Amino acid sequence: MSAIVSSDSCYNQGVMTFVLDKHTTINHWLRDAAEQLADIGITSALLDAEIILSHTLRKSRTFLHAHAHNFLSLRELNIANARLDLRLDRTPIAYIIGHKEFYGRLFKVTPATLIPRPESETIIQLLGEYVTTNPAKLIDIGTGSGCLGITACLEYPHLEVTLSDNSHHALRIAEENARLLAANVTCIRSDLLHSVDSMNYRYVIANLPYVDHSWQCSPETDAEPPEALFADEGGLALIYELFDQLPRVTQVGSILILEADPRQHPQIIARAVSRNLDHLKTDGFCLAFRRAQ
Template sequence: MNNAEPTVAAVLRSIGQQLSSRFEAELLLAGVLKCDRARLFAHPETVLSKSQLKQLNELTAQRIDGVPIAYLLGVREFYGREFIVNPSVLIPRPETELLVEQALKLPVTAQAHVLDIGTGSGCIILTLAAERPDWHFTATDISAQALATAQRNQRRLDLGDRSITWRKGSGYKAFAAQTNHRFDLIVSNPPYVAEQDPHLTQGDLRFEPDIALTAGPSGLELIDELIDQAPAHLNPGGWLLLEHGYDQSEQVCEQMQQIGFDAVQSRQDLAGHYRVAMGSWQR
């Protein structure tokens, strides 16, 4: 900013140029002023305080360094609700809304017991809890910080008296002491990017937790484990629903068929990539 008075209009011009994005400038400024974007258009003459301007300049510098806008704002919308995010959790993706959409269509019992493995911000399990008040919910993550963030999101969303059991642990090991704990639906968006995938060094992925992105050299390590061990945790007629990489559909569906799942299929995301594999356990 030069010496001109730092009005909303002037600041948006300047920050918009620095970021080469008027939209991102609006998001950051609305975040600093704790208002929605519409208010910026309604009151372009508002003058920012020194501390607001300082905060905005700091956020702009971080954004120029590549920090994801969701981490700077501390929130991301998912399935119509706002979730707290921070660098300990993956930023919820539109592809994962497909997984939620498919879960809500499945023919499960009215009081289904649902398990979400690798819950991160809690976006999947909390959305299901909001949409299906009569289901029962359990969510796990290997990361204590991620679980803490998910629990903050639970408190923030108005979910009435719905109870969610949170467990820390790797894969199904979170249930090691309860071998007879079975579910009607298991959902997961596990880490599935191959360790050497060049995308890991690009864009938002550079700032997201490794543990949320990669599970081993092929990327399929945790997915395989979740499929192989699912039968021990599913009720007869239960479903397993997994998000996977854009090029992993064939391997994931084959693995499910080999283990003995029925009705195995994968659904396409908005970009036309097969993204969510599902199968039913009938035994």
């Protein structure tokens, strides 16, 4: 539990004890919060403390260091302590502050959506290598927060983009992100491609669940939706199912870009080739394929 020094007043809230001190400075809070986070093995302890406090004060991290000796009000301290307690429980920072940056834009996230990862940005970069200037359709399968499909729409506005997900709650977040970022996309609820009617998708992008149930994961992943992380068959079941469904909604020459753990890449490439998908490129966690026939 967080307890940021005291000399003035304190109160109990359930099992939590917050210690409030009207003489606590920004620097003092950051130092104590970072120490508590480091004590439980969080390697980004100071950064996390800065993000929590900057979000609480609605100020930049630069402001915190420029005004390190400013005192926190009891209200600010209360809110910061409550958020620190969430982080000490290993709640991801993105869920605490409610958003995550992806490709230079902020996306709203909730526990109903997977938190965007930096490695997924490679999907957008790879897409740029194959997108032409011709109008075309793109579908983002398992969209979650919508970060991939919305980014594709904003980076390549001539594309007609569809976001799909099997989670109603995730689709609501994706729709909200599209509205906030002024992205003109269509959202549909579908289990992979089962409810997708169009046969004219030129581009398919997907960050499907690929974590094997036996893999050791960080405590933070316990807060994320398991259906967005884990899959059967060594983590490859949904990717393999997608390969089988692709011919129904794509054309010869269509591009598929997906993400998976590099340890899985040889198996994925072998299965893709057996399904008439030519392997074009591997970049980090991401793979690009072209439909051969």
